[in-house]
Amino acid sequence: MKKKITICMGSSCFTRGNKDNLKIIQDYLKDYDSAEIVLTGSLCKEQCSNGPVIYLDDTMYSCLDTAQLTDLLDSFVKEPSTMESK
Numbered sequence: 001m002k003k004k005i006t007i008c009m010g011s012s013c014f015t016r017g018n019k020d021n022l023k024i025i026q027d028y029l030k031d032y033d034s035a036e037i038v039l040t041g042s043l044c045k046e047q048c049s050n051g052p053v054i055y056l057d058d059t060m061y062s063c064l065d066t067a068q069l070t071d072l073l074d075s076f077v078k079e080p081s082t083m084e085s086k
């Protein structure tokens, strides 16, 4: 099962930080097999007041700074997929 990263590309999230977060995620994923991890953009998730929001599989994360995002990607990308055992 592929892991899924979804970044909100709605205008609020985009201007509140996902413009930079998108670049960070794209750079981070250059070292990983795209068959394992899929990155997609989404329209507004109606969570603007919590933005910028990013989803790792179905879990929402908000207001991440660069260091937090990198730490989160490290643990998400490197941990074995939990979806397969369900």
Ligand code: FES
Binding pocket: 008, 009, 010, 011, 012, 013, 014, 043, 044, 045, 046, 047, 048, 049, 051, 052, 053
């Ligand atoms: S723009 Fe991202 S939740 Fe609305």
